[in-house]
Amino acid sequence: MRLKAVLLVSIFLLFAAPLYCAYVMLDTNTVKEGGVVKVKIGSKIPVKASEVEFMNKKYPVFFRRYDPVSREYGYISVVPVPLDAVGRKKMQIRYLPQKGSSVEKTEYINIRPLRSEESLIQTGGKVFTLGKYLKEENILIAKSQEEITPVKYDFPFLRPVPGRLSSPFGKKRVYDDGSVGWRHKGMDLASPIGTEIKAANTGTVALAEDMKAHGNTVVINHGGGVYSLYQHMQEIYVKKGIVVKKGDIIGTVGSTGISTGPHLHWQINVFKEPVNPGDFMTEF
Ligand SMILES: [Zn+2]
Numbered sequence: 001m002r003l004k005a006v007l008l009v010s011i012f013l014l015f016a017a018p019l020y021c022a023y024v025m026l027d028t029n030t031v032k033e034g035g036v037v038k039v040k041i042g043s044k045i046p047v048k049a050s051e052v053e054f055m056n057k058k059y060p061v062f063f064r065r066y067d068p069v070s071r072e073y074g075y076i077s078v079v080p081v082p083l084d085a086v087g088r089k090k091m092q093i094r095y096l097p098q099k100g101s102s103v104e105k106t107e108y109i110n111i112r113p114l115r116s117e118e119s120l121i122q123t124g125g126k127v128f129t130l131g132k133y134l135k136e137e138n139i140l141i142a143k144s145q146e147e148i149t150p151v152k153y154d155f156p157f158l159r160p161v162p163g164r165l166s167s168p169f170g171k172k173r174v175y176d177d178g179s180v181g182w183r184h185k186g187m188d189l190a191s192p193i194g195t196e197i198k199a200a201n202t203g204t205v206a207l208a209e210d211m212k213a214h215g216n217t218v219v220i221n222h223g224g225g226v227y228s229l230y231q232h233m234q235e236i237y238v239k240k241g242i243v244v245k246k247g248d249i250i251g252t253v254g255s256t257g258i259s260t261g262p263h264l265h266w267q268i269n270v271f272k273e274p275v276n277p278g279d280f281m282t283e284f
Pocket of ligand 1: 167186266
């Protein structure tokens with residue numbers, strides 16, 4: 001009798017356990033300042049509510065896809081690590097499966113400094129004449145990133161133009177007008193004027209505007225709080241509201257606005273936090 005009960009319970013567990021089983025996976029536990037940590041939740045049953053808490057901020061987790069092969073629901077959260085963050089930080093991942101009780105998992109993230117030397121930027125007076133437009137333009141650019149929509153991207157992101165990395169992400173900058181202290185929020189890719197610029201990933205154009213300081217600017221909303229920015233463009237081929245696919249041509253390289261030569265300033269923001277585009281170039 002007793003043996004029968006044990007057997008029944010074992011059989012029940014064998015079949016029931018995989019059904020309710022969910023897991024959390026991080027792409028890394030060691031990241032450089034200004035990078036991102038990608039968090040994946042996989043579950044045999046849908047997950048109702050989930051969030052990631054990191055450095056006193058809460059980030060939503062987004063549905064990504066259902067995999068018919070593994071019969072698994074996949075969820076993702078791309079969590080930004082601010083520039084100038086250092087040390088060991090706690091990350092808490094919480095989720096509530098459709099059946100069962102909520103689960104909390106704790107991970108520790110080691111943040112390492114980004115090696116970056118200072119560079120003097122000679123703008124030939126452009127900061128004096130055009131710098132006054134920066135504030136209002138930055139407000140417009142920030143406003144274009146308020147919508148948080150379902151995930152449209154997949155990894156890896158595309159490098160939008162070929163060419164030399166003329167200024168890396170996070171580089172400390174000193175301008176010839178004497179302004180100091182801020183760090184490069186994107187990466188500069190030097191390419192000849194007229195080089196076609198590809199959309200780094202699928203998304204909706206959130207802003208396409210001729211700006212005085214940032215030059216011709218495009219912002220794409222990839223969903224899940226991830227936006228990509230393209231600045232100092234020569235020509236813009238897209239309009240606000242249109243959907244672009246990964247690799248679609250959105251315009252050409254230029255040197256418009258406060259720029260010292262033909263290049264694309266390419267930036268990725270996650271919940272408005274500028275992060276290293278280099279962290280988006282691999283599969284996950
Ligand atoms: Zn730049």
